[in-house]
Each structure stands twice: as C-alpha cells, then as structure tokens.
Amino acid sequence: MTKLAIYGYGNLGKGVESASLQSPDMELVGIFTRRDPTEIKSISGAPVYSASDISSFKGKIDVLIICGGSATDLPGMTPTLAKDFNVIDSFDTHANIPQHFATVDAAAKSGGTLALISSGWDPGLFSVNRLYASSILPEGGYYTFWGRGVSQGHSDAIRRIDGVVDARQYTIPIDAALDAVRSGSMPNLTTRQKHLRECFVVAKEGADLASIEEQIKTMPNYFADYDTTVHFITAEEMKRDHSELPHGGFVIHTGKTGFNKEHNHVIEYNLKLDSNPEFTGSVLVAYARAINKMAERGQTGCVTVFDVAPADLSPLGREEIIKTLL
Amino acid sequence: MTKLAIYGYGNLGKGVESASLQSPDMELVGIFTRRDPTEIKSISGAPVYSASDISSFKGKIDVLIICGGSATDLPGMTPTLAKDFNVIDSFDTHANIPQHFATVDAAAKSGGTLALISSGWDPGLFSVNRLYASSILPEGGYYTFWGRGVSQGHSDAIRRIDGVVDARQYTIPIDAALDAVRSGSMPNLTTRQKHLRECFVVAKEGADLASIEEQIKTMPNYFADYDTTVHFITAEEMKRDHSELPHGGFVIHTGKTGFNKEHNHVIEYNLKLDSNPEFTGSVLVAYARAINKMAERGQTGCVTVFDVAPADLSPLGREEIIKTLL
Numbered sequence: 001m002t003k004l005a006i007y008g009y010g011n012l013g014k015g016v017e018s019a020s021l022q023s024p025d026m027e028l029v030g031i032f033t034r035r036d037p038t039e040i041k042s043i044s045g046a047p048v049y050s051a052s053d054i055s056s057f058k059g060k061i062d063v064l065i066i067c068g069g070s071a072t073d074l075p076g077m078t079p080t081l082a083k084d085f086n087v088i089d090s091f092d093t094h095a096n097i098p099q100h101f102a103t104v105d106a107a108a109k110s111g112g113t114l115a116l117i118s119s120g121w122d123p124g125l126f127s128v129n130r131l132y133a134s135s136i137l138p139e140g141g142y143y144t145f146w147g148r149g150v151s152q153g154h155s156d157a158i159r160r161i162d163g164v165v166d167a168r169q170y171t172i173p174i175d176a177a178l179d180a181v182r183s184g185s186m187p188n189l190t191t192r193q194k195h196l197r198e199c200f201v202v203a204k205e206g207a208d209l210a211s212i213e214e215q216i217k218t219m220p221n222y223f224a225d226y227d228t229t230v231h232f233i234t235a236e237e238m239k240r241d242h243s244e245l246p247h248g249g250f251v252i253h254t255g256k257t258g259f260n261k262e263h264n265h266v267i268e269y270n271l272k273l274d275s276n277p278e279f280t281g282s283v284l285v286a287y288a289r290a291i292n293k294m295a296e297r298g299q300t301g302c303v304t305v306f307d308v309a310p311a312d313l314s315p316l317g318r319e320e321i322i323k324t325l326l
Numbered sequence: 327m328t329k330l331a332i333y334g335y336g337n338l339g340k341g342v343e344s345a346s347l348q349s350p351d352m353e354l355v356g357i358f359t360r361r362d363p364t365e366i367k368s369i370s371g372a373p374v375y376s377a378s379d380i381s382s383f384k385g386k387i388d389v390l391i392i393c394g395g396s397a398t399d400l401p402g403m404t405p406t407l408a409k410d411f412n413v414i415d416s417f418d419t420h421a422n423i424p425q426h427f428a429t430v431d432a433a434a435k436s437g438g439t440l441a442l443i444s445s446g447w448d449p450g451l452f453s454v455n456r457l458y459a460s461s462i463l464p465e466g467g468y469y470t471f472w473g474r475g476v477s478q479g480h481s482d483a484i485r486r487i488d489g490v491v492d493a494r495q496y497t498i499p500i501d502a503a504l505d506a507v508r509s510g511s512m513p514n515l516t517t518r519q520k521h522l523r524e525c526f527v528v529a530k531e532g533a534d535l536a537s538i539e540e541q542i543k544t545m546p547n548y549f550a551d552y553d554t555t556v557h558f559i560t561a562e563e564m565k566r567d568h569s570e571l572p573h574g575g576f577v578i579h580t581g582k583t584g585f586n587k588e589h590n591h592v593i594e595y596n597l598k599l600d601s602n603p604e605f606t607g608s609v610l611v612a613y614a615r616a617i618n619k620m621a622e623r624g625q626t627g628c629v630t631v632f633d634v635a636p637a638d639l640s641p642l643g644r645e646e647i648i649k650t651l652l
Contacts, residue, residue: 268598
C-alpha cells in the first residue's frame with residue numbers, strides 16, 4: 001500500500017481524493033488544510049488535519065500530493081515540504097519551471113526525498129507526448145491546442161471588471177486550424193487562428209453591458225488577440241449550464257521520413273475531459289505510485305514526468321503488463 | 327555519437343537507415359545482410375557486411391537494430407545477438423512475447439548487454455499509451471483499432487490462393503465503432519463491428535474470379551469474421567495505386583471519475599502513417615538512443631518500452647527538454 005496524503009483541499013485536492021478511491025493499492029492517510037480542520041469534513045471520510053501539523057507526519061506518508069496554486073502557493077510550499085516528504089505538485093507556470101525545479105531539487109536532495117514537479121496533463125501528459133513525438137519524428141513539429149474547456153484564469157479576469165457578478169470563459173480550438181495541422185503542411189498559425197474565446201457573463205442589474213463586452217474583448221493578453229464572443233446570462237443559467245469544469249486539448253505532431261522526405265506522418269494525442277480537476281487528480285495519483293516506487297529504489301532530488309518510466313505508473317507487475325498491455 | 331548497426335536489410339532495415347540520417351547524434355556503422363553483401367549497395371552509402379561476420383564487430387557497435395521477421399527470424403536471432411550486442415527488435419507476435427522476453431533476458435544477462443524487444447508502434451507506442459491511460463483512469467477501458475493500412479500478413483494469405491498473382495489488403499477501422507467508443511459507453515464490439523477488410527487482387531488470366539473472391543471471404547481467422555470487399559485490378563493498377571505501405575490506428579481509452587463516477591473522460595492516441603516501415607524505423611532509432619544511455623548507466627538484461635523513461639528517447643539534455651517541452 002502506498003500511503004498518500006493531500007495538502008490543500010480545493011477542487012484539485014478533491015480530484016485527488018476521488019482518484020485515490022479508485023486505486024486499491026493507495027491508502028489516503030489524511031488531508032491537510034490551511035483552513036480550520038474542525039470545520040471541514042472530507043467527502044471520502046479521510047481525516048482532515050491542519051496544514052501546520054504536517055511535520056508531525058514525517059515518516060507516516062509515502063507521497064504527499066500538494067494541491068496549491070502555481071502563482072503564490074507552490075513556489076514556497078513544494079521546496080519546504082520536499083525537505084520532509086516525497087512530494088508531487090502540478091506547477092504550471094511554464095516560464096518559471098526551471099527555477100522551481102532548481103529550488104525543489106536542492107530541497108529534496110538536502111532532505112533525501114524525491115519530488116516530482118509539474119505533473120498533470122499540461123504540463124504532464126501533453127509534455128510527454130511532445131517529447132515522444134519529437135524524438136521519433138525530428139524532421140517535423142508539434143502544435144498544442146487547448147479546449148473546449150474552462151480557463152479559470154480568463155474567467156477570473158472577467159470577474160474583475162466593474163459590473164460583473166460572475167463569469168465563465170471557454171477556450172475553443174478552431175477546427176480549420178486543427179485540420180491544417182493534421183494535413184502535415186506545418187502552417188504558421190497566429191494566436192487568433194488557433195483558438196476562440198467564448199464568455200458567459202452575469203452582470204449587475206443596470207450595468208453597462210456594451211462597456212463590459214468592450215472591456216473584455218480589448219483586454220490585453222487575455223482577449224485582445226482572439227476572436228471573442230460574450231453572452232450575458234442570468235445567475236440561474238450560470239449555475240444550471242456552467243457549473244462544471246470540462247477541459248481537454250490536442251497535441252498534434254507531423255513529420256516527414258524517407259530518403260527524400262517523401263512520406264508524411266501524423267501523431268495525435270487528444271483529451272476530452274468532463275472534469276479537469278478530477279482528471280488532473282487521477283494523473284497525480286498515478287505519478288504518486290511511480291514516485292513511491294522510485295523513492296523505494298533510492299532515488300532523490302527533483303524529477304519531471306520525463307524521468308518516469310511508464311511501468312512505474314501501473315499497479316500491475318512487469319509480467320502482467322507485458323502480457324496484457326504490450 | 328551512438329554507433330548504430332542494422333541487421334537485416336528489407337523494408338524495415340531501410341526504414342531504420344533513413345531514420346538514422348535524421349539524427350545527428352547517430353552514426354550508422356554498417357548494415358548486415360544474410361544475402362551476398364557484394365551484391366547490395368545501401369541507399370545511404372553505409373557499408374554492407376555479411377551477417378556471418380557480425381561477431382567481429384563486437385565492441386564496435388553501441389546498439390544493433392535487428393530487422394527480421396517475428397515468425398521465424400527473431401525468436402532465434404535476438405537472443406543469439408544479445409549475447410554480444412545491445413540489441414533492439416520489433417517482435418510483434420503478441421502471444422509469444424513473454425517467452426521471447428525470457429530467452430532474450432537470459433542471453434543479455436549472460437552477455438552483460440541490454441536488449442529491448444517489441445519496439446515499434448504496436449507493440450510499442452500503442453502499448454505505452456494503453457499503459458498510461460489505464461494507469462490514470464482505472465475505472466474504464468481501452469480499445470485498439472488498426473488502419474487504414476496495409477496488412478502484410480493478410481496480403482500474403484491472399485497471394486497463396488490459386489490463380490492470384492498479387493494482392494494488397496487494407497484493414498479499415500469502422501467509423502461508427504470509433505464513435506461508439508469515444509462516447510464512453512464502453513460498447514461490446516464484435517470483430518466484424520470494429521474493422522473492414524478491403525482487398526485488391528491481380529488474378530491470372532482466365533482465373534475463376536468468383537471462386538477467388540469466395541475463398542478470400544470465407545478464409546478462417548483472416549477474413550471470415552469480417553465484412554470483406556474484393557476488387558480485381560490489373561498489375562499496372564496495383565503498381566500505380568498500391569505500392570506504398572501506409573498504416574496507422576487508434577488507442578482510445580475512456581474512463582469515469584468522481585465520487586459517483588459522474589464524469590467521463592476520453593484519452594485518444596492516433597497515428598496516420600504514409601510509410602509503416604519508415605515510421606517503425608524512426609521509433610526504433612529513438613529507442614536505440616535510449617538503450618545506449620541505459621546501457622551506459624550499467625543496465626543489463628531485457629526491457630520493454632514500459633521500462634524506458636521518455637527523457638532517454640530525446641537527443642536533448644534535461645535542461646533543454648524541461649525548457650522547451652514540459
């Protein structure tokens with residue numbers, strides 16, 4: 001049994017909790033929260049503890065899955081916790097990954113622990129697919145598309161506009177761009193050609209809707225470079241139609257082979273996810289299994305999904321995976 | 327530089343040869359053939375040697391890629407060569423993989439070498455995707471579809487029919503089955519519901535076409551369980567329209583998450599390949615890179631694609647892959 005614990009009990013923490021119930025080789029020993037643990041009851045019945053008590057669990061947890069945010073939580077949290085525990089996070093601020101890797105690596109090496117950063121599906125499964133494909137077909141290139149799915153960052157950006165009560169933003173890949181990529185022509189695609197942004201907004205009564213729509217569509221970085229549509233809906237419609245967190249996307253790599261590069265190949269990986277946090281949680285649990293095996297073999301320091309051999313993700317033994325999956 | 331050699335110079339050997347030219351970190355030191363080497367000129371200009379001289383190259387080859395057939399070549403060839411060389415093969419007789427693994431493992435351990443068996447795309451990349459997906463979404467299942475592509479085994483079976491001069495058989499996945507799988511309903515699909523078989527046949531002049539068609543459609547194991555169409559064409563049409571070896575396929579895994587299994591997820595991996603042997607060759611070259619790295623770290627015995635960490639497939643260093651692909 002792998003003794004698992006969850007640090008941070010938001011959407012992702014609950015996704016890890018529910019995923020852990022699907023793996024008979026996993027035991028969820030506790031959930032750690034920065035809120036008052038006496039006011040929180042876990043869905044699975046797993047005990048809830050205060051995050052401040054975590055150090056007393058040293059030696060009692062095989063892998064700690066850290067479910068904090070990349071912006072402000074993980075840069076401090078992961079290295080601190082890596083001193084005492086084997087840890088996994090889903091740090092996803094791409095530009096800062098090398099820096100995060102370095103601090104976590106130093107902490108884990110000093111603690112004699114093993115840490116996996118930036119797990120999930122992007123970074124994570126998508127990264128692995130980019131690596132496989134570009135290693136196999138070097139004379140080519142890959143494209144990543146996201147959606148259809150809810151972008152929390154873009155939804156939050158809309159909510160900060162004056163007069164907005166609630167908002168949900170969907171990122172939508174454009175079919176024509178997907179088809180152009182699959183053709184192997186390796187098109188140069190602008191930001192606008194790859195994705196659409198569709199926004200559902202609940203406005204305050206009497207708010208200036210035209211102004212809100214204009215502010216969304218012209219918002220730099222978030223919306224200005226995209227074709228954006230804005231729908232004003234009621235709070236009831238928001239609750240009824242937009243309370244889920246679906247997501248997904250595509251990694252499509254095309255490349256040429258042959259002595260005259262006369263043959264085209266398309267490698268496509270795609271995900272259609274009803275629940276982004278539950279799927280991400282499922283990925284984290286599979287990688288927790290791998291980290292536990294790798295730590296038991298004596299490995300320490302920081303690793304990424306690139307360093308994890310597929311076999312370590314499986315609860316099945318070598319003979320079984322060769323027989324049933326190879 | 328990784329010193330690569332090819333053992334067996336048919337379609338797959340040429341695919342490996344052309345793939346090796348795309349990797350600046352690979353040096354093709356030689357091609358070994360069981361035919362008379364003086365009568366064979368390699369396409370790349372790499373030297374061609376007699377297979378019987380292979381043992382004199384011990385110590386001069388980092389990884390030997392064995393491009394023989396699974397039915398009669400590889401069961402003897404791979405263990406024999408594994409005593410002296412790090413080797414890779416693409417053994418694909420699924421039912422016999424455990425036995426092949428055991429004999430190759432014993433040979434490689436006795437020789438202090440590292441061997442990878444059953445590499446390619448199925449077994450190979452498809453196996454890896456089945457493993458990732460079923461480890462992440464255990465409450466679910468995967469389906470594998472092949473095609474549209476040429477099945478050499480089925481083409482050969484048709485050629486053995488009296489009155490047949492040449493034949494090409496395409497395996498075609500059925501769209502309705504793909505859609506049913508993607509829906510997450512986990513349908514029970516019969517053999518007939520998953521794939522069609524389309525045959526192009528050149529018959530001898532005066533042959534009984536109706537009888538040939540009947541013999542194909544009722545052939546046990548190969549065609550009897552499928553909806554099969556047969557087209558009689560001329561030798562010129564065969565050469566013009568069917569001289570390529572395209573292939574591909576789909577691994578689609580669906581699974582449920584959530585405390586009440588209320589969310590569906592679809593993980594799909596698909597390949598569309600203009601040239602099956604060139605793509606398979608490209609996969610083998612990437613895995614040769616990995617086997618060389620793993621052997622340099624001291625690993626011996628037999629491994630499969632499940633044991634190879636993605637990072638080892640790449641010519642790029644750790645910092646580079648973290649920066650560009652994670």
